[in-house]
Amino acid sequence: MAELESNSRARAKWQNLLASYDRDDGWRSDVEEFVSEYHKGEPCRVVERFEGAFNHCFRVRFDLSNHVDWLLRFPIPGDVMYPAEKINQEVAVMEFIREHTDIPIPKVIASGRTEGRFEGLGPFIIMEFVDGERLDEALYQDNKIKPGIGPSTVDYIYRQMAQIYLELFEHDFDQIGGISMPSDERSWHIRSAPLTLKMNEGKRLTGVGLYDHSEPFTTTVSYLDNLVGQHTRLLCDNPESVSDEDECYAEYRCLHTVKMLTEQMVGSADCNGPFKLFLDDIRFGNILVDPKTFEINALIDWEFCYTAPRQFLNSPPPWLIPNPDPWDWNSEEREVFKVQVLRFIKVLQDEESRLGKDHSFSVQMQNQHENGTFWYLQAMREPLCCLELIQSWSAEVGQPLETPVDITEFVEKRFQTRTASKN
Numbered sequence: 006m007a008e009l010e011s012n013s014r015a016r017a018k019w020q021n022l023l024a025s026y027d028r029d030d031g032w033r034s035d036v037e038e039f040v041s042e043y044h045k046g047e048p049c050r051v052v053e054r055f056e057g058a059f060n061h062c063f064r065v066r067f068d069l070s071n072h073v074d075w076l077l078r079f080p081i082p083g084d085v086m087y088p089a090e091k092i093n094q095e096v097a098v099m100e101f102i103r104e105h106t107d108i109p110i111p112k113v114i115a116s117g118r119t120e121g122r123f124e125g126l127g128p129f130i131i132m133e134f135v136d137g138e139r140l141d142e143a144l145y146q147d148n149k150i151k152p153g154i155g156p157s158t159v160d161y162i163y164r165q166m167a168q169i170y171l172e173l174f175e176h177d178f179d180q181i182g183g184i185s186m187p188s189d190e191r192s193w194h195i196r197s198a199p200l201t202l203k204m205n206e207g208k209r210l211t212g213v214g215l216y217d218h219s220e221p222f223t224t225t226v227s228y229l230d231n232l233v234g235q236h237t238r239l240l241c242d243n244p245e246s247v248s249d250e251d252e253c254y255a256e257y258r259c260l261h262t263v264k265m266l267t268e269q270m271v272g273s274a275d276c277n278g279p280f281k282l283f284l285d286d287i288r289f290g291n292i293l294v295d296p297k298t299f300e301i302n303a304l305i306d307w308e309f310c311y312t313a314p315r316q317f318l319n320s321p322p323p324w325l326i327p328n329p330d331p332w333d334w335n336s337e338e339r340e341v342f343k344v345q346v347l348r349f350i351k352v353l354q355d356e357e358s359r360l361g362k363d364h365s366f367s368v369q370m371q372n373q374h375e376n377g378t379f380w381y382l383q384a385m386r387e388p389l390c391c392l393e394l395i396q397s398w399s400a401e402v403g404q405p406l407e408t409p410v411d412i413t414e415f416v417e418k419r420f421q422t423r424t425a426s427k428n
Contacts, residue, residue, distance in 0.1 A: 008212040016083030022125055023061065023079070027051070039123055040065050040077050043115045043131055049075070059085050059205075059308065064134050074134035075114060079126060086208040087216055090200050092116055092128040094183045095308040098282070099132075101184055101193055102307070106172045109303045111135050137293030137302035141327070144289065144299075148327040158299055163352040165301050170318065171356060174366050177279030178312040181228045182221030184282075195221040199311030202285035203235065207388035211243040215388075225276045225314045229267045232385045236260055239388060241419065253416045259384075259392045261409040262399075266381045275315055283317040285309035285386065288329040319369040320382045321346045331383050331397065332390035339397070346374050377402040 026035040033041075037049050044067055052074070053064035063077040080088035096116045102108050111132040119126040140162070144150060150159070178184070178195060185196035198218040207215045215235045222228040240246050240256055247253040284307060291306040323329045325345035326338055334342065353367040373379045380398035384391045399406055409415070 008210065012083035012209060014083070016081055019082040019127075020061075026123065026126065027054075027063075035123070036063055036077065037065060039119075040075060040131060044070070044075075056081065057306070059091075059306075074136075076111070076132050076134040078130045078132070080128060082127065084209065086205050087200055088128045089118065090183075090197075090216075091205075091308045092130060094200050094311070096130060097184050097186045098307045098310040100186055101282075105176060108169050108172055109135075109301055110307070111303055111305065135293055135303040135305070138296040139290050140292040140294045140299075140301075141289035143294055143296045145327045160348075160352060162294075162299055162301075163349050164356060166322070167349070167353045167356040169301075169304070170322075170353070171360065171362065171366060173282050173318060176282060178281070179278055180221035180223055181225075181280050181312050181314065183311050195312060197221060199313065200309065201311065201386065202309040203232075203386050203388045205309070207235065207239055210389060211239060211245070213238055213242045215239075223277075225270075225278075228314060229270060229385070233260075233264055233267055235388075236263060236385075236391055239391075247419070250416055250420065253419050254412060255406075256392055257412055257415050257419075258406040258408055259395045261407040261412075262395050263381070263384060263391065265407050266398075267385075270316070270378070270381065279315070280312045281315050281318040282310060283313035285311075287322065288324045290329075316369070316373065316378065317382060317386075319366065319373060321349070321370055321374050321379050323383070325349055331380070332387060332393040334397070339401075343374075346370075350374070 026039070028034055033048060034051065037051060040063070041047055041049050047067050047069055049065040049067045051063050052066045053062075055062050055064075059080060060078045061081050062079075065075050065077060067073045067075070080091055082088065085091055096113055099110055099113050102110050103112065111134070114131040114133065116128070116130045118128050144154065144159075144162070146152075180195040182195040182199050183197045185194055187193055198216075198221060200216060204215040207213055215238065218231060222231065237260060240260060247256055286306060286309050287304070292304055293302045294300060295302060321342075323331050323342075325348075326334075326342050328334060328338055331342075350367050350371055353370065354364055357364050357367055373382070377398050380394050380401060384394035384398070387394055395406065398404075
């Protein structure tokens with residue numbers, strides 16, 4: 006695809022630039038000197054380099070400060086479509102989490118955009134380095150729980166996750182969007198429309214821009230309508246969204262079904278809030294634990310976190326099974342997920358009771374599990390695999406996809422547009 010090739014070139018160009026700053030000239034590299042500026046000029050050394058899905062990371066160590074380790078992180082051009090917005094949103098969320106919750110996360114040291122002789126590297130974050138093993142790697146082997154890890158360990162992990170979800174549920178917001186840090190004694194507020202994983206991946210994979218709404222959303226109705234509009238653009242504005250007429254028929258039926266389910270959701274949703282902090286990319290790969298005790302050391306990668314309709318946070322979490330991508334589940338994985346959802350809900354109920362809370366959170370999750378809302382919400386947040394998720398919804402609730410009256414006209418027009426775009 007042309008978009009992926011363009012992104013690959015942008016990534017390679019930036020990585021070459023970054024490498025020029027990472028050369029050791031016999032004393033210390035430019036990268037090490039850059040980080041030292043935020044530690045009163047104290048020398049540091051890079052002890053580890055690694056990349057995630059969106060970020061290039063340097064682990065640096067200050068030997069004179071009892072081996073204090075920091076993490077310098079750059080969004081990777083070509084993988085991150087909105088780097089400045091991503092950094093701003095993540096830093097604000099992390100500051101809110103540290104100030105208002107007990108959820109373990111790294112402390113942000115500094116953030117901004119590189120300037121002067123470092124200009125060109127783009128936005129950055131420097132934060133504390135948190136030691137630990139990725140939870141998915143500590144827990145699973147060959148997509149199964151490792152031998153020797155018993156049910157009590159899984160329940161302990163679930164209890165910690167339940168506490169995190171219940172803490173997030175405690176905080177109410179009056180708009181849907183990206184939060185902003187207070188200034189001049191002002192309170193935390195919503196500054197803009199949310200930057201979501203769907204927006205980033207939609208742009209990265211197809212070239213279709215979905216981040217075109219600047220203001221926060223004030224109602225669930227307006228936000229869900231916007232998500233439907235994003236699906237429409239991904240189908241209609243991407244010349245490679247369908248390969249033949251049969252696929253186009255299926256995708257349009259899917260889109261019409263999403264619209265129908267959205268109307269139903271709007272009728273039952275808390276239209277005017279309160280809204281809740283929701284993290285698009287919460288998965289065991291973004292959780293660091295002590296591999297011996299499985300105590301959570303930190304949740305990392307908060308870049309696609311925003312305030313959203315309550316139902317988003319209440320949805321059963323896909324990380325309950327080794328494969329956290331529901332669009333990719335086979336029938337066996339769907340059945341295993343059902344079992345694990347009930348297990349997690351039981352842990353949630355126990356935690357609600359222990360903390361003296363009502364059972365509204367666990368009840369709402371149970372309802373989503375039983376009525377198929379889980380599949381709808383997954384589809385609304387997914388840029389390219391909406392059809393697979395809505396087909397799973399159809400199988401789960403025993404209801405066929407909707408067939409709009411104008412489907413033949415739409416398919417004919419869609420392929421006329423596609424042919425014209427190629428010519």
